[in-house]
Amino acid sequence: MLVDVCPTKQCLPENHYQATKLVSTLGLEVEKIDCCVNGCLLYYKEDISLTECRVCQAPRYVPRRKGMGYHKDVPHKRMFYFPINPRLQRLYALEESASQMRWxxxxKSNPNILRHPSDGKAWKHFDEVYLDFALESSNVRLGLCSDGFTPYT
Incomplete structure (x- = not known):
């Protein structure tokens, strides 16, 4: 379906392997991290070798079926971590997107008109509290928002 709507069809990868290979050349890798089935632990850093959760003792992997031969262990739950540093570096690599990052x-607009988060009270307060950070226009402020759901369950 995507091939039908794309004006330059030769640029699209033909399968998942080619798409993954294309994204990896951009330096935008993803890190897969196993999680506890109940969401209470990430098997990361010092906990990477555990086979059960040290909080609730739930098993990390789906039990293997008998007689199926050797297969890799399959985790009950896995999250995908997209490191932000390479993505920010890509945004600053081109002058056009870098200028938009410093917008x-x-x-600056009329102080009585709110047209960008930088015009808001929270942004201005942050700039007053962290003056060294605010002086560098290329520093990035990240916001975390949620609409009431728990993203890790």
């Missing part, structure tokens, strides 16, 4: 500093 909040270069395009």
């Amino acid at each position: 909040h500093r270069n395009n």
Whole structure:
């Protein structure tokens, strides 16, 4: 379906392997991290070798069926971590997107009009509290928002 709507069909990868290979050349890898089935532990860093959760003792892997031969252990739950540093570096690599990343500093508006988060009280308060951070226009402020759901369950 995507091939039908894309004007340059030769640019699209033909399968999942080619798409993964294309993304990996961009430096935008993903890290897969196993999680506890109940969401209480990430099997990461010092806990990477555990086979059961040290909080609730739930098994990490789905039990293997008898007579199926040798297969890799399959975790009950897995999360995908997208490191932010390479993505921010890609945004600053091109002058056009880098100038847009500094838009909040270069395009000050009327202080009585709210048209960007940088015009809000929270942004201005942050700039007052962390003056060294605010002085560098290329520093990035990240926001975390949720609509009431728990993203890890």
